[in-house]
Amino acid sequence: xxxxxxxxxxLFAVFITLFLVARYFLVPDSFGEQGHYRxxxxxxxxxxxxxxxxxxxxAECHDDKAEELGSDVHANLSCETCHGPGxxxxxxxxxxxxxIPRERTHCGLCHSFNSTRKELIAQIDLTDHNVENKxxxxxxxHMPWEIKE
Amino acid sequence: MKQSRRNFIKKAATAATGILATxxxxxxxxxIFATEKPTDPTKVWWGYGIDIEKCIGCGRCADACKSxxxxxxxxxxxxNWVEQYTIKNNGEVKVxxxxxxxxxxxxxxxxxxxxxxxxxxxxxxxCHKSPCVQVCPVGATYDSPxxxxxxxxxxxxxxxxxxxxxxxxxRYIHPEKNVVDKCTLxxxxxxxxxxxxxxxxxxxxARILGDLNDKEGALVQFMKEHNCLILKPHLNTGNKLYYNGxxxxxx
Numbered sequence: 001x002x003x004x005x006x007x008x009x010x011l012f013a014v015f016i017t018l019f020l021v022a023r024y025f026l027v028p029d030s031f032g033e034q035g036h037y038r039x040x041x042x043x044x045x046x047x048x049x050x051x052x053x054x055x056x057x058x059a060e061c062h063d064d065k066a067e068e069l070g071s072d073v074h075a076n077l078s079c080e081t082c083h084g085p086g087x088x089x090x091x092x093x094x095x096x097x098x099x100i101p102r103e104r105t106h107c108g109l110c111h112s113f114n115s116t117r118k119e120l121i122a123q124i125d126l127t128d129h130n131v132e133n134k135x136x137x138x139x140x141x142h143m144p145w146e147i148k149e
Numbered sequence: 150m151k152q153s154r155r156n157f158i159k160k161a162a163t164a165a166t167g168i169l170a171t172x173x174x175x176x177x178x179x180x181i182f183a184t185e186k187p188t189d190p191t192k193v194w195w196g197y198g199i200d201i202e203k204c205i206g207c208g209r210c211a212d213a214c215k216s217x218x219x220x221x222x223x224x225x226x227x228x229n230w231v232e233q234y235t236i237k238n239n240g241e242v243k244v245x246x247x248x249x250x251x252x253x254x255x256x257x258x259x260x261x262x263x264x265x266x267x268x269x270x271x272x273x274x275x276c277h278k279s280p281c282v283q284v285c286p287v288g289a290t291y292d293s294p295x296x297x298x299x300x301x302x303x304x305x306x307x308x309x310x311x312x313x314x315x316x317x318x319x320r321y322i323h324p325e326k327n328v329v330d331k332c333t334l335x336x337x338x339x340x341x342x343x344x345x346x347x348x349x350x351x352x353x354x355a356r357i358l359g360d361l362n363d364k365e366g367a368l369v370q371f372m373k374e375h376n377c378l379i380l381k382p383h384l385n386t387g388n389k390l391y392y393n394g395x396x397x398x399x400x
Contacts, residue, residue: 028304037291041301045293048337051217052346074352081209081350085216109207109253110352116233116256116266117205120353 051085054078058086061093068142082106082141107135107144187296187362194296194389195334196361198371199270201394203355206231206268208250210347210356214272215251217335217346224248226321228332229272229347234398236265242398269392269399270356272347273298273319273332274380277387281311281320281331290329296361296389297334305329316384334358361389 033039058079059066069077080086084099104126105112113123130138140146187194211230220226230249235258236242243258256266275298282290282298289305292298305328312320312329323330335345339358343349348356359368368391371377375393381400382388392399 031288034294035291036288038288038301038304041291041299041304042293044301044303045299045333045336046340048218048333050338050341050343052213052338052343052349054343054349076354077352078349080213081352085213085346105253109209110205112253112255114206114254114256115260115263116235116254116268120203121205 051087052080053085053087053090055080057090065142068140071143072145074142074144102134102136104135188294190362192295192362194361195275195339196296196359196368196389196391197272197275197334198357198359198368198377198391198393200355200357200371200375201267201269201392201396203353204231204268204270205353205355206233206250206254207352208248208253209350209352210270211249212251213346213350214332217338218333220330221324223324224251226324226330228319228330229270232269232271234267234269234396235263236396236398237262238264240264265396267394267396269395270347271317271319272390273334274317274386274388274390275332275334277389278385280314280316280384280386284310284314286310293336297336297339298331299333299336300329300331302326302328316381316386 028038028040030039031037034042055066055078062079066079069075069079082099082101086098089095089098108126110121111123112126117123135141135144138147140148208231211227214220214227214229215222218228220228224247227249230246231254232244232246233250233254233256234242234244235256237258239262245254245257247254250268254268256263258266275292275296277292277296279290279292279298282292285291286308287304287306289301290298290311291301307322307327307329309322309329312322320329320331322328335343335347338345344358345356348358357367357371359366359371361368363369371393372391377391377393378395379388379391380395
C-alpha cells in the first residue's frame with residue numbers, strides 16, 4: 001500500500017462518518033418517503049382550519065331560507081356565496097358572526113350591467129335603476145324575483 | 150477499424166429501433182392526461198375544470214379563497230383571481246383584473262368597439278411536471294401522490310425561485326410568513342370529502358373539482374361534453390386545469 005493512502009484513508013473515513021452523522025440529524029423525518037420532499041407535510045396540509053361550512057350545513061337550521069333560495073334561478077347559489085364563510089357560525093350560532101351584505105354594490109357584483117356578461121345573466125344599470133333604495137328594500141334577498149309589498 | 154461500415158449500420162439500426170419502441174411504449178396522451186398519466190390509476194388524481202362560457206365575473210371565488218385560506222387582503226396576493234379579457238375590433242387585447250375581481254368588474258371599453266369579451270378565472274394548474282417543483286432547491290414544494298402541488302411551509306426558505314418559474318403566475322410570497330404560498334386545491338377540504346371554497350361559492354357552477362381517474366365523475370363528464378383546452382400547452386408542464394371556451398388570446 002502506498003504510504004499516502006495510510007494517512008488519507010482514515011481521514012476520508014472521518015469525513016464520511018461526519019457527513020453521515022450530520023445527515024442523520026439534518027434530514028427531517030419522512031423526507032424521501034414518497035419523493036424529494038417531507039411526506040409529513042401532506043398530512044400537515046390536510047390539517048388546516050376550515051372556514052366554509054357548505055350549503056348542507058346551513059340548511060340544517062335555515063331550511064326555510066334554503067327552500068326559498070332553491071325555488072328558482074338562484075338554486076345553484078351557495079348560502080356562503082353572499083354570506084361569506086359560515087363554519088364559525090355553524091359551530092357557535094349564538095355569536096352573530098355571519099356576514100349580511102345589504103348594499104346595492106353586493107347585488108351588483110353579478111347583476112350590474114357589464115357587456116361582457118350581458119348574455120349570461122339578468123342585469124340592471126346600478127346608476128339608473130331605483131337609485132334611492134337598496135335592492136333588498138324591494139326584493140326579497142332570498143327570492144329576489146319576488147317584489148315585496 | 151474492421152468492418153466499420155457494417156458496425157455502423159448495426160448500431161444505427163439498434164438506435165432507430167430503440168427510439169421507435171420508446172415512441173410506441175409511451176404514445177401521445179390526449180388532453181385528458183395532458184402530458185402525463187397518473188402514477189396509480191386506482192387512486193384519486195385531482196384535476197379541475199373551469200367553464201369560461203358560464204363565468205359572470207362576480208369574483209366570489211377569489212374572495213372565498215382569501216377567506217378560506219387566510220390570504221392577505223391586499224390586492225397583490227392571490228391564490229386565485231379572475232381576469233376580464235376584452236378583444237377590440239382593432240385587434241387590441243385588454244386584460245383587466247382590478248383587485249382580482251373581488252370588487253366586481255366594470256367594462257370600460259364602449260360596446261361598439263368590442264369584438265369579444267369574457268372572464269377567465271385563473272388559479273394553480275396543479276401540473277404533474279411542474280416547473281415550480283423542479284426548481285425548488287430544498288424540496289419544499291412537491292406534487293402530492295393524489296396530484297396536488299403543495300408547499301411545505303416549515304421547509305420553504307423563501308428563495309422565490311418557484312415564483313419566477315411558474316408560467317401561470319400562481320405563486321406569491323406570504324408577507325408575514327415569508328414563505329411561498331399558493332393554491333392547495335383546498336387540500337384540507339377535499340381530503341375531508343368537501344369541495345374547494347371557490348367551487349362551493351361559484352353561483353353559476355362554472356368551476357368543477359374532480360378526480361381524473363373517476364371516469365363517471367363530474368370532471369371527466371365535463372371534459373366529455375366540452376372541448377377543453379389547457380393554458381400554454383407548448384410548455385408541456387402537464388397541467389390539470391381544463392378550460393372550456395378558452396380563447397387563444399388568453400395567456
